[in-house]
Amino acid sequence: MRQLLVQHWQCANARDWDGFARTLHPEVEYRVPQTRELLCGAAALLDFYRSYPGAWTLELTRLLLDGDQAVSCTAFHVEQQTMTGIAFFQLRDGLVWRIEDWWPESYLPPERMVSMQRY
Amino acid sequence: MRQLLVQHWQCANARDWDGFARTLHPEVEYRVPQTRELLCGAAALLDFYRSYPGAWTLELTRLLLDGDQAVSCTAFHVEQQTMTGIAFFQLRDGLVWRIEDWWPESYLPPERMVSMQRY
Numbered sequence: 001m002r003q004l005l006v007q008h009w010q011c012a013n014a015r016d017w018d019g020f021a022r023t024l025h026p027e028v029e030y031r032v033p034q035t036r037e038l039l040c041g042a043a044a045l046l047d048f049y050r051s052y053p054g055a056w057t058l059e060l061t062r063l064l065l066d067g068d069q070a071v072s073c074t075a076f077h078v079e080q081q082t083m084t085g086i087a088f089f090q091l092r093d094g095l096v097w098r099i100e101d102w103w104p105e106s107y108l109p110p111e112r113m114v115s116m117q118r119y
Numbered sequence: 120m121r122q123l124l125v126q127h128w129q130c131a132n133a134r135d136w137d138g139f140a141r142t143l144h145p146e147v148e149y150r151v152p153q154t155r156e157l158l159c160g161a162a163a164l165l166d167f168y169r170s171y172p173g174a175w176t177l178e179l180t181r182l183l184l185d186g187d188q189a190v191s192c193t194a195f196h197v198e199q200q201t202m203t204g205i206a207f208f209q210l211r212d213g214l215v216w217r218i219e220d221w222w223p224e225s226y227l228p229p230e231r232m233v234s235m236q237r238y
Contacts, residue, residue: 038235064185064188069183103223106153118154
């Protein structure tokens with residue numbers, strides 16, 4: 001299962017779309033909760049990744065596995081920017097069946113009653 | 120370990136600060152990567168939670184455990200709003216030792232080359 005998700009991200013980064021497709025359940029569903037967008041099916045998800053604009057690269061920075069669930073963090077580099085993607089996975093039949101993809105953005109620290117250091 | 124993190128969030132929600140404190144390693148560090156804020160030590164983290172303004176409640180909606188690492192999703196309800204918090208934990212000596220806390224916000228779906236449904 002670790003190998004499946006490593007392959008998922010390595011193949012995406014390498015634009016190895018055949019290898020990427022082999023990690024996907026035919027009925028995969030991909031959701032972006034922050035925009036409430038949904039893609040259904042391996043062909044649609046493959047199109048989405050394949051057509052994603054920009055000279056992006058990504059690295060897997062964290063992977064936790066728990067039964068048929070997993071979460072990955074990826075550093076997504078595009079045009080001098082790096083974003084962190086947090087993806088929750090649910091597997092079925094040893095393949096990626098559900099993806100919930102989060103893209104948190106930087107924001108200015110709010111006023112806090114307890115002040116924090118910056119790092 | 121599952122019990123530790125359930126207790127962590129249940130005690131926060133119940134304002135049971137003694138119970139909450141018992142989940143924390145004395146040298147806990149709490150980071151918010153989106154703002155690059157950092158709090159060090161159980162006393163500071165306890166103060167931060169205890170003084171957090173508003174009539175908030177939270178529910179644990181997902182918990183994945185992998186060795187000494189974990190991730191939780193919580194629904195944080197405050198003033199008719201619900202935010203999703205994603206917290207990565209690293210444990211030490213059976214206690215919460217590192218927390219990385221993410222607060223992704225909703226955004227308008229960008230133009231995509233592959234159009235998605237909304238849910």
